[in-house]
Amino acid sequence: MNIILFGPPGAGKGTQANNLVKDYNLFKISTGDLLREEIKNETTVGKKVKSPISQGSLVSDLIIIQLLEKVVSNKNYSNRMIFDGYPRNLNQVKNLETLIKKYDQKISCILSLKVDLDLVIKRILGRKICSNCGNIFNEFFNPPTPNNHKCDPKFLQKRLDDNENIIKNRFTTYEKETLPILNYYNDKKLLHQIDGMKEIDQIYGQIRGIIDSLEAWLSK
Ligand SMILES: [Zn+2]
Numbered sequence: 001m002n003i004i005l006f007g008p009p010g011a012g013k014g015t016q017a018n019n020l021v022k023d024y025n026l027f028k029i030s031t032g033d034l035l036r037e038e039i040k041n042e043t044t045v046g047k048k049v050k051s052p053i054s055q056g057s058l059v060s061d062l063i064i065i066q067l068l069e070k071v072v073s074n075k076n077y078s079n080r081m082i083f084d085g086y087p088r089n090l091n092q093v094k095n096l097e098t099l100i101k102k103y104d105q106k107i108s109c110i111l112s113l114k115v116d117l118d119l120v121i122k123r124i125l126g127r128k129i130c131s132n133c134g135n136i137f138n139e140f141f142n143p144p145t146p147n148n149h150k151c152d153p154k155f156l157q158k159r160l161d162d163n164e165n166i167i168k169n170r171f172t173t174y175e176k177e178t179l180p181i182l183n184y185y186n187d188k189k190l191l192h193q194i195d196g197m198k199e200i201d202q203i204y205g206q207i208r209g210i211i212d213s214l215e216a217w218l219s220k
Pocket of ligand 1: 151
C-alpha cells in the first residue's frame, strides 16, 4: 500500500499521516524532511541545496527524485509509503510514477482532505500553544478554560507568522497547484475525497474505511 496524502495547510494532514503511520506500519515520506536530513548530514546533496533553501528557492526536480529514489529503492519501505507534500505538479506526478514503476510498485490511493478556507483560518488563527505545558488549544473549537488548563493564561501564545492573508494565499496556491493533480488521479480512479470539516477522529474514521476496504481488495 503506497498512499499519497493531499490537504491544504490547516487541514490536519500531519495528524492523519501520523495516525496512518502508527496503525498501518507505514513510513511517511516528506521531501522537506529528506532535504533537511541531507543538510544535517552534510552530504553532497545537502551542501548543494543548503543555500538555495535558506533563500526560499525551490530545489530542482532532479535532486528531489534522486532523494526519493533512495527511499523507493529501499526494500524496507517497499509498498509501505505515505507521500506527504509530494507530488506538487504534474511533472512530479510523472516522475514519481516512473520511479515507483521502476521498483515494481504502484500508488494504491490518493487521499485528499477537503476543507473550507473559513475553517482553515479558524483552525490556524485560533491556535494557542502554552509555552509552559506544551498543550495546544483553539479559541474557536477548544478554548482553554480553568477546567482543562491549569497554567497561568500568560503562557498562552499564538504563532506570530500566521495571519489571514498569508493563510488565504497559501490556500489559493494549494488549490491551484493540486487541482490538475487531483483530476489526473480521479481519471485513474485512485482519488478519494475526505471530508476534512469533521472532527479529527471522524476524519480518521473515513480514512480507515477507505484503507481497510482497499487492503481487503488487495489481499483477495
Ligand atoms: Zn499550560
